[in-house]
Amino acid sequence: MAQEAADAKINDLSTELKLLRKGLGIQAKTLPGVVGERLREVCGVHEEDNPGTVRGKVVDTLRRLIERLPESQRETARIVLGFGTGANERYTQRLELLGSGADRNVRTMQRRADDVIYLIAEAAYGAPPPFEGASIISQDGPWHTSALAVRLNLTGAAAEVFETRKVVSHVAGLAEIEHAISLARPASTTGQPDLSGLGIDVVAGGEVHSVRMVSSTRVAFSLRPPRPLDAGDQHEFFFRIRLDELPAPFYCCTPEFSCERFDLNIRFDRREPPLRVWRIDGDFSKDAEDPLPARKPLFLDNAGEVHTGFHDLRPARSYGVGWQPAS
Incomplete structure (x- = not known):
């Protein structure tokens, strides 16, 4: 029965x-x-x-x-x-x-x-309802990320990040999506940040504005969609970030709000491939760059690239790829 x-x-x-x-x-x-x-x-x-x-x-x-x-x-x-x-x-x-x-x-x-x-x-009927108590996709924030795809290209110390982010609004009239990245070293010791080595360009889906320092090594900015989003609306941004230097030999997504899916593709400099590469899966942010914990190894393909993906990312945890540089 x-x-x-x-x-x-x-x-x-x-x-x-x-x-x-x-x-x-x-x-x-x-x-x-x-x-x-x-x-x-x-x-x-x-x-x-x-x-x-x-x-x-x-x-x-x-x-x-x-x-x-x-x-x-x-x-x-x-x-x-x-x-x-x-x-x-x-x-x-x-x-x-x-x-x-x-x-x-x-x-x-x-x-x-x-x-x-x-x-x-x-x-x-083979899984708990996504919007009930067991759900990790929280409706508490004003939005969450339904899909994030990042392509990171490394040339020497410099890095170029191409990010496609799909967000789902939880509120009516959502006009801005907050975003932030970490820098390799303090951008300012005088209180007047020098962001000349940082390039942020929206290629499609809106515009970037209000670029500002929120700490000595962290830059925040706002993404503005073409029109305010209603509750349930989904919108996609595609933007590029250019960095003179990565903050550390790893790249992670550490979401403030829930993220359903994150796909990461890294193309390493063929002249200086890393000695080893590993997957960072749900670590506390302070542990993300620690090379000592046992983690799943990843391997470069013939093009010098590595690809991995994550599902149901929890806020304040880090997901991505770490590596040991050749030098």
């Missing part, structure tokens, strides 16, 4: 998700109004939640459930539900994206779409 009840819940949620994927999927303006009873239960949606909150909970929950799927199914799930697709691509158009090579039979694509919907529903 218990198994029958569980199967019934999964089937009910599958049916609701099939309705949700129609049209523009998660990008539809009508999304908050078509969220069914099972999906509201899984996402922790309450009667008093406004449409923006409903959208935010549904989008964040589905994104997290997709990450629980086998890697081979994740991209299909994203396309089916409308993640990362064109703003006006309807379900039938997205379905065509599932075809590969000569395999473009409509029935085959529809079957793949149905299979992945069932897997999402199955995952939903």
Whole structure:
């Protein structure tokens, strides 16, 4: 009986998700109004939640459930539900994206779409609800990061950072996202910081302003989206930071608010490759640069690069890569 009840819940949620994927999927303006009873239960949606909150909970929950799927199914799930697709691509158009090579039979694509919907529903009842007490994604802050991708290029002591950050607003009218980086040495001993060796450029998604020192070695700045974000809105920034010198032989994300996913790719200087490289996974910030703790080793590929990723980052903990320089 218990198994029958569980199967019934999964089937009910599958049916609701099939309705949700129609049209523009998660990008539809009508999304908050078509969220069914099972999906509201899984996402922790309450009667008093406004449409923006409903959208935010549904989008964040589905994104997290997709990450629980086998890697081979994740991209299909994203396309089916409308993640990362064109703003006006309807379900039938997205379905065509599932075809590969000569395999473009409509029935085959529809079957793949149905299979992945069932897997999402199955995952939903195999894990605690993301928005209940056990969740590490806190709604306390004004926003959280849903995805962070960093490419770090090292040339001698100099570094160039390319960062793509997707944030989800928890409040109405979010107009600024605070950000900060650490420098190699104090930027000022007189109280008048010299930031000439620091370049911060937004390539897409908004503008940088209010660059300021918050300590002798830490620079803060604000990212301003093109328009204020409502609760549940997601926005992506892409910016570049140029440093004359890294603060230490490691690169970490130490989030102030929760972060769902962090992907880091480092390209080392081929002339001076590091002696060894390791993964930093949830360390206290003061321990991040300590080379003594036992950590998972990482290895450079033929291009002199190393790549690693993290999920469900906790605030005030550090995640990234450390290395022992050649000299």
